[in-house]
Amino acid sequence: MKRGARATGRGALDRRTRSRGPFLLSRICRDKAAAAVRCAPVKLLADLTPLRESPPFRRLWVGTTLSAVGGAMTTFALMLQVWNITRSTAAVGLLALAALVPLLAVALPGGALIDAVDTRRLVLGSTCALMAVSAALTVQSWLGLREVGVLYALAAVESAIVAVNAPARRSLTPALLPASQLAAAQALQRITFQTVLIGGSALAGVVAAAPHLGLRGCYLIDTISFCCALYGIGTLPKSWPGEKSKSHPSERTRVSAIIGGVSFIGRTPVLAGAFLADVSATFFGLPTSLFPALNAERFGGDPRTLGLFTAAIGVGGMVTAVLSGPLAQLARQGAAMLVSVAVWGAAFAVFAIAHSLWLTLLTLGVAGGADTITVVIRGTIATTVTPPELRGRVMAADYVVGAGGGNLGSLEAGAVGSLTTPVISALSGGLLVIASAGALALALPAFRRYRPAPAAGEPPAAGEPPAAGEPPAAGEPPAAGEPLTSA
Numbered sequence: 001m002k003r004g005a006r007a008t009g010r011g012a013l014d015r016r017t018r019s020r021g022p023f024l025l026s027r028i029c030r031d032k033a034a035a036a037v038r039c040a041p042v043k044l045l046a047d048l049t050p051l052r053e054s055p056p057f058r059r060l061w062v063g064t065t066l067s068a069v070g071g072a073m074t075t076f077a078l079m080l081q082v083w084n085i086t087r088s089t090a091a092v093g094l095l096a097l098a099a100l101v102p103l104l105a106v107a108l109p110g111g112a113l114i115d116a117v118d119t120r121r122l123v124l125g126s127t128c129a130l131m132a133v134s135a136a137l138t139v140q141s142w143l144g145l146r147e148v149g150v151l152y153a154l155a156a157v158e159s160a161i162v163a164v165n166a167p168a169r170r171s172l173t174p175a176l177l178p179a180s181q182l183a184a185a186q187a188l189q190r191i192t193f194q195t196v197l198i199g200g201s202a203l204a205g206v207v208a209a210a211p212h213l214g215l216r217g218c219y220l221i222d223t224i225s226f227c228c229a230l231y232g233i234g235t236l237p238k239s240w241p242g243e244k245s246k247s248h249p250s251e252r253t254r255v256s257a258i259i260g261g262v263s264f265i266g267r268t269p270v271l272a273g274a275f276l277a278d279v280s281a282t283f284f285g286l287p288t289s290l291f292p293a294l295n296a297e298r299f300g301g302d303p304r305t306l307g308l309f310t311a312a313i314g315v316g317g318m319v320t321a322v323l324s325g326p327l328a329q330l331a332r333q334g335a336a337m338l339v340s341v342a343v344w345g346a347a348f349a350v351f352a353i354a355h356s357l358w359l360t361l362l363t364l365g366v367a368g369g370a371d372t373i374t375v376v377i378r379g380t381i382a383t384t385v386t387p388p389e390l391r392g393r394v395m396a397a398d399y400v401v402g403a404g405g406g407n408l409g410s411l412e413a414g415a416v417g418s419l420t421t422p423v424i425s426a427l428s429g430g431l432l433v434i435a436s437a438g439a440l441a442l443a444l445p446a447f448r449r450y451r452p453a454p455a456a457g458e459p460p461a462a463g464e465p466p467a468a469g470e471p472p473a474a475g476e477p478p479a480a481g482e483p484l485t486s487a
Contacts (some may be wrong), residue, residue: 046185046191047325050177057176057185057234063232064169065192067127071226072200073207074134077141077218078155080208085146098152100407102160110164112257116391119168123233126165131226138223141216164327166403167395170433172236174383174391179453180328186379187324190372194318198311261393264386271394273440273447274337274381275401278374281341282405285348287426289414294422298355301384304377305357312361316368328374334450337377342369345433353428375402384452 051058082092114122137154140147173185207217265271291309292301299305330336347367354360379398386394409429417425441448 012300017461033328040252044323044325046322047328048188048372050181050185050188053181054176057173059235060169060172060176060232061188061192063228063230064189064315065195065243067225067229068192068196069136069200069203070222072196073218074137074158074202074222075202076201077208077215078137078151078435079140081215082148082151082169085148091148094152096153096407096410099159100404102156103163104400104404106160107163107167107404108258108261108393111167111261111393111396113164114168114396115257115261115389116392119171119392120233120236120238123165123168123172124230126161126168127226127229127233128159130158130165131223131230133161134219134226136222137468138219141214141219163396163399167399169233169393170379170383170450171391171395172397174386175388176236178383182383182411183328183330183376183380184324185374186383187321187327187372189379190217190317190321190324190376194314194321194372197314198318258393261397264390265394265397268385269444269446270334270381272384272451273444273450274332274378275397276444277337277341277437277447278378278401279405279434280440281344281371281374281476282409283427284409284436285345285433286406286409287348287352287413287417287422288406289410290417290426291421293417294426297422299357299373300359308357308361309364312364313368313371316365317370317372319365320372321376324376327373330377331451332449333377333381333452334447335441337381338441338448340370340373340377342373342434342437343367345430345437347430348433349427349430352423352430376401381450388456 016447051061058436061079078095079092082095086092132156137151140150140154173189174182177185184203204218207213207221208215210217219409265275288310291306295301295306295309344367347370351360351367352361354363378401382398413425416428
């Protein structure tokens with residue numbers, strides 16, 4: 001009897017094993033593949049794969065980088081020309097307002113336009129318009145005009161055009177590259193930004209000081225640099241597999257198209273969380289307007305020291321961008337962005353109470369590094385979770401978050417600093433950033449748990465739930481408490 005019972009039990013076990021054999025085999029294969037992925041060496045330096053494998057993206061990136069250096073020279077020349085004419089810091093500050101108002105007014109309608117027309121042609125046309133604005137600045141400087149109103153008007157026109165051009169250009173990247181290379185592309189674009197931040201203004205200062213060039217030389221170089229951008233855009237293919245489709249037929253008006261884009265962001269917790277995290281960081285914790293006051297209080301107002309403040313942020317961001325290889329393989333992007341936002345806030349909180357120059361520059365460098373991580377992850381999430389037909393509107397919102405948040409943050413820091421003290425403003429802002437990161441982690445668990453979907457053919461790591469929006473493997477239930485979609 002015992003022998004028969006054992007035989008019966010063994011037969012039942014064999015039947016269960018045979019019935020589950022395919023599932024067990026697939027699970028073992030996935031676990032082995034996941035272990036191989038986890039054991040793969042992590043690249044430390046920035047991933048150059050998009051530049052190597054996509055000639056169109058390479059031309060676009062090189063042309064954009066060279067043109068951005070020229071743009072930084074125009075920004076420098078505009079501020080210096082307004083100062084030379086008025087000798088008023090308030091007049092120089094009005095340049096930021098002249099740029100901010102059209103940016104906020106045009107960006108979202110421009111995003112709807114991007115989704116409704118040929119993006120390549122739109123970028124070409126807006127780039128030619130920007131070239132014309134730089135040419136007008138060159139002419140007015142060559143003629144020796146001293147009309148501040150003309151400079152404000154040209155700055156406003158330029159900002160309005162950039163509010164369409166920049167999101168449209170960014171929306172080209174997901175169509176040129178596979179999803180697995182988008183994080184690397186974001187890091188490369190951040191290298192462009194840091195290069196411009198560090199070198200653009202320095203080059204402009206050299207050109208402006210040259211006897212036969214001056215400010216008109218800065219404007220002229222910017223005008224010529226647009227030829228590089230036009231080459232990068234003009235050589236793009238007229239169509240490609242990842243090209244977006246037209247807006248949905250139900251979106252008959254620009255207003256409904258804008259509402260559709262905002263609604264998509266609102267009902268996608270991952271995207272809303274990324275934007276809110278970035279806005280909270282820049283609004284509460286970007287005390288650039290306090291730099292002159294803190295420099296005067298602690299370091300005697302030396303302009304060379306003040307210049308080091310911005311340079312330190314740029315150097316920290318550049319180092320992080322160059323060493324951004326691990327960001328391309330980051331699994332928990334939502335949690336990583338919240339941590340980088342908290343680090344940003346903590347760095348500025350320490351900056352507020354730092355009295356030695358080395359600690360001041362160190363904290364600003366850490367803040368610059370955290371900012372690079374935040375921007376790369378935000379851009380990667382925005383390009384990954386957005387469908388092609390909404391890409392222009394979401395990229396426009398991303399541009400507003402990145403460009404508008406800094407201006408509003410500087411305004412907020414200056415207002416609080418005037419009501420209290422610069423130290424209290426910077427310290428409270430940094431602490432509020434940390435608190436907002438914690439609040440977002442609690443309020444948006446889908447964002448905190450977000451993991452990008454693995455590339456085609458690549459399994460998720462063993463023991464990890466599928467990425468948001470990815471159904472579980474056949475025969476397996478979803479992880480407890482995890483939604484099947486991100487929205």
